[in-house]
Amino acid sequence: MNEKESLNQLFVDLHAHRVATFKPEDLAVNVNQRKFLIENTDRTKFIKIGDVVDSLALPEVDGGTVVLDALLQNGPAVLIFFRFAGCPACNLALPYYQRQLYPALKSLGASLVAISPQIPEKLRDIKVRHRLEFPVATDFGNELGHKFGIVFTADEASQKSALAKGNNMGETIGTGTWDLPMPSVIVIDQEHIVRFAAVSPDWLVRTEADEIIATVRGIAAISKAA
DSSP, X not given: OOTTOOHHHHXXXXXXXXXXXXXXXXXXXXXXXXXXXXXXXXXXXXXXXXXXXXXXXXXXXTSSXXXXXXXXXSSOEEEEEOXXXXXXXXXXXHXXXXXXXXXXXXXXXXXXXXXXXXXXXXXXXXHHHHTOOSOEEEOGGGHHHHHTTOEEEOXXXXXXXXXXXXXXXXXXXXXXXXXXXXXEEEEEOTTSBXXXXXXXXXXXOOOOHHHHHHHHHHHHHHHHHO
């Protein structure tokens, strides 16, 4: 494990590459959509610390179902929401979490699951490509994402730009809509209580592994003391 690896530095590098290689008009679409979400998202709707998550049952891309009670059997559950299998930023984030987060969570008895609205047959690709050892599950219709207040709809400029390149997001994720979750990390303890919630309207800013690990360790310490 590279102790100094930073997810957000990977995104800084990704953006720098885009600045150097994208057409200005294409870069502007990406930047403007992120800027709009940063400035206009209603953060009061976000899931927050202290909320209770009663249940969760999502289809896993290799078959079976991801159930919250099973995730919580030996410790907290960490839910990572991402956009879809072909998302460039997600293809940096999930392998990073595999390297920097999953081993630590496993040693602490915690569970990790990555969640996207993309249908299983399309979503499985990202798990296979990066040999992810944790479950990858589908949130059909963004049902859970809507409950958590983390869903946005791609703006008109983003839709037009994608369609001009032959990319229809509704077809890509298999939902027929352009609704996607903002990158989010939710930590739920064994009492079904949210102990950490980080939602980023800017998909090039995401939670580093150390912050999540520290939260899970803190929950473990409280449980041990009790």
